[in-house]
Amino acid sequence: MPSDIFELLPNLVAFNYERHYEPLFINQNWVLINGISEKKATYVFKDDNILSIQDDDVVSETSWTISFHNIFSIETTDGLITVKAYFKDKDVLVLEHQDKEDYALFINEDKVEDGINSIDDVTRFLKAKYEKKVKEVIHKHEFYYIDNFKEFGPYTAKELVEKVKSNALSVYCFIRDINDHDYSKRLRIKDLLYS
Template sequence: MSDYLHRTIPNLKPFNFNRHHDALFIDQQWVLVNGISNKKSVYTFKTNNILEIARKDNVIKTSWTIILNNRLSIETEDGMITVNAYFKDDDILVLNNQEKEEFALYINTTTYEDDLNSIEDIQTFLKEKYTKKVSTIIYDHEFYFIENSKEFGPFKVEELAKKVKDKDISIYCFVRDVNEYDYSNRLRIIDLIKELE
């Protein structure tokens, strides 16, 4: 991954064929965020290596191919390009152009009821998505916390809040969901408690 992309969008996970291809990538409606204010484009990657790009009443059919791991080749109006594919999460896809210091960001709107036609729509989508995600994580999961280079847990948020109230741990300790492998999301106990208020 280029330093430019990593600095701009941290914590990207490379496209993984087994995990992403069938469940999250193929036959999904990916709205291109770049330039959405001027022209809305919806990309649909098909199983037969056809890429459909829908713009207003016009649908362009072109091709795409997996070259290796997370590297794809895509035929565009400007010719063939090579990109590395990454997921920010299940609904956000990033294609990083290998020839230039630029990337395209897409949002999966397949199951989203409202249309995304502007930057404001995208902001609303992301706010709703992450508010729902945080609420789900908080109420449905347990967390580990790290303090003085040691890991403890897992605990429910209510248990962590009690430990903070009893001054057993700092409200600024980093936490991770039991399904996460590290603390790269930089989530703290204070962030969880705020969502309970």
Template sequence: MNDYLHNTIPNLKPFNYEHHHDALFINKPWVLVNGISKKKSVYTFKEDNILEISRKNNVITTSWSINIQNVLSIETEDGKITVSAFFKDDDILVLNNQSKEEFAMYINATNYEDDINSVEDIQAFLKDKYKKKVSTIIYDHEFYYIEKSEEFGPFKVEVLAEKVNSGEISAFCFVRDVNEHDYSNRMRIEDLLHEL
């Protein structure tokens, strides 16, 4: 069953009680992605094994538990289900059904300014989230650039931006990440600056 999940959503981190339970999992409003186009559901896993499922003006209180292998049992309207929990990122939770090839994905939008009520809202959330992540990675990373067949660097993007602004180099110079061996991806300084 896990192959199905990991092929669909790569790079998942298994739920780790010490790392995830208190800091990321408990008392957080998890918006269910599956079926959001029909109705919005928010799951809040509370202490004392209480699970609140909110839909519009309706709140259902049920229960959940976790065993020593970090497998959750959840009591739902459809009966009891057993799931393995994974995190894609700190604010994306995936619960993989232990007995079927199906999973539920949730978003914790606590640190997101807008409400998530539709597929379009989810797309906007993910775009914003990963744009910030890419900007952070690019900002902290170093790159080589090539000009007139000579390679220079490595430099952080802010240094490259200063060189472009001062006219020392062209924004159209090709760059490569310090971990790449050549310039085959055809990325230019200008491309990096657009992501910041």
């Protein structure tokens, strides 16, 4: 995989021992997404610097250490590699290879109801996760609305939808994002109903 992970996955957070080690990282079942279409590989970073890797039914152990902040050293069959660790949310881990333009993407299988066994499972998980996140963001976001040539607000999307449900507002009222200066985008409350 080509690197430049920050373009592919914006808002990555560097591994922080105090915040990530115990609750999110250690003793979790991290499924490697790279190559999952050929075989499933699950990585478990354990205490005492043991890395357990399960490729299908074969389990092997190797070692890993935190070298500095978010830089890890991992013993592989190809020798010692150095990676930088990042989180994308609480259940997506990225290890960026430091000696070549490559990275490994992992999903914490412990956070997935039906497990991760295929690309379809990955797609389903990420789609559901980010659709839910977008809906939460939209419903908390604030908008102004215009009714009878007067502007009101700001109101959250959720509040506007409630006003429509109670017949206090028309679904066809124009709205503008709090960051917009006018109504040129021609958004209406009904546009929020499908978000």
